[in-house]
Amino acid sequence: MSVATTTTSMRIIEPLWRVRMRLAWRSFKNGWDIFRENPVGLVGLGMIVFFGLMAVAHPILMATVWPAAVYDPFIGHDRDIIVHPAPPTWIPNAAQEIVSLSPLPPLRHILGTDPLGRDVLSQLMYSTQSEFALGIMAALVTVIVGTTLGAVTAYYGGVIDVLFMRIADVMNMLPFIAIMIVLSSMFDFQMLHLAVVYGILVGFGGNTIVIKSQALTIKVRAYIEAARVAGGSDWHIIFAHLVPNLLPLSFLFMMITVTNAIFIEAVLSFFGLINIRMSWGIMIQVTQAAGYLLASWKYWYLMFPAGLSISLLCSAFYLVGRAMDEVVNPRLRTR
């Protein structure tokens, strides 16, 4: 192809990095074309974009139309409303249910207020930011740990391989929630700690096995031999030749890790085991602790937003992961 033509004419028309970029762009476009054919993946991507917009919109809204005294996700309180929780203000007959000092505009509280008088939508949007941060952080740590370990164990084999595979077995067999509950009983977790610890644990676990098996097939290719003959060191071969070929698969695991990390964070904060100020899990916990969860359908605005958001964001990453599986796994392709 173009690389070949440039070398045969003995005149380097374009620098190597541009060739690499072009190849990467082409493989990305090929992948995107396969991905685009799957409506399921597009639905997932759409949902992720929607939540991403929510996360981005929160600071903008706080800076422009939402006064901090009312809409702050932690300490906001609407003093115009006397009885909290109050239902959404846009509902036609809400005026009878809200006990307020003055009539409220319909867009004052789109999802109502929680038992402490804070705006539910503001909390929901604020939490979206931290969910994304957590998910992406955990996924990055997982990918770095898992890919490195997979490549190293495949390349060296022997004792290293046995040791890490046994550890992966342990991680694979144990229920993750139990591990995280035990760890949170002993250490004081914040959002970042949770992401890093979770990422490392998953990185040591099942991902390593799959990535390793992929690395084993790459290890025996001719270009690895060529790199070794040319005098490349072990680390050079691992990081310049093995790891780049493992990245598509790692990217797939990233999606799955994001789903699980968000899920686990929500479970732990629902049980009140981690030290964070606001998240979807904490919103459900507040509702339950205040006794509104099993009360009546009247409090739907306390029961549904957070729970549905967790389910939807998890399913979005899951759907994207499934569609990406088709891109990465040629066996599953329909064409």
Add this chain to the structure above:
Amino acid sequence: MGKYIFKRLVQIVITLFIFQTLLFVILNAMPGDVTYRMFSNSKIPPAAVERARRALGLDDPVLVQYARWWRSFITGDFGISFSEYPKPVIDIIRERIPRTLALFLTATFVRFAMGFTLGRILAWQRGGLFEYGSTFVGVALFTVFTPWFGLMMIFIFGARLRWLPLGKFMEPALWSKAVIPGLTNTASKGNFIFNRMLLTASIVLVLWLLLLVWTGKNRKLNAKQRSWIVQGGALALCLMAIGAWWLSGLGYLAWNIIKHMILPVATVALVGFGGTMLLTRQTMLETLREDYIQTARAKGVPESVVRDKHAARNALLPVLTNLIIGLPFTLSGGIITESIFSWPGMGLTLLTATNAEDIPLVMGVFTFIGILALVAHLVADITYAFLDPRIRYA
């Protein structure tokens, strides 16, 4: 086969070793030790704290402590719980493990039976509203936030419709009045009845499996007779068990426990069910492309037989593999569900112990959850080796 089981057992021992070592490392990575709590009480002099440290062996070298850790594990001595003070940890675990096992096994069975049956019907009804609807339900159940789902189940069936109790293991008012000779404590009455229930269930299961093996070996029966015998036998055994409980006069107590079990089991089963159903459908569709399916159809075999005998049996294996891989998730779901429904099993114990910072109990429960996961894996692997004749483990 014996060799394979032996090999797996050795692997399990190695895994258990790593698991225990990891636990020890986690416990020791925590800054300070248990005597540091005494510093918060100013009436205890530092010399006394030092004495306590020496008496508990906390100033010994790490390796000695590690050896002691193993000795305690082998002798089943997990120490004494802080939060339920005079009770040894092992007694608490012994009381709660049957409850978790019952929940976990029933839910796994229900999930598998439902998912497999629905999935293979689904593969036959392509492209309709039914297919889209159930695929959507499957994905939704697969990714739903489990605690929230459990709470919604309680809200709908417990709080609104009032069909089932909100949670817990039994109804104290009913049980304190119940008379069981020799038992006065409500908790021990509950354990008595529950253990008898588990015994009944396992007897029924073993008898049914024997019947299954017998019909499978008996060459004189045709397919229809076999399915009649297997299904009729299951029904007859269940009726016999129910009759025996009814005659014993304690049936209402057993029913009380079962009533409390329905919602947690349904939650764990439904959360896992979506994945099983979708996977069954997918593998069924792949199996349907095989040549032997076409041959069977060309022979004029009825469509339902093609589905249930030729296709479903071959689609069973990937589903079972998935079940094995998914075991930890089922256990996780069990822990969450137990806490939501206040079902006093291992999961709820782990959570309450964590909140009370009861480290001995946390360690003991976690060790047992680990062992449970390992054993479940082993059993599932061996079942798999039995079912797949292509696998000859050497």
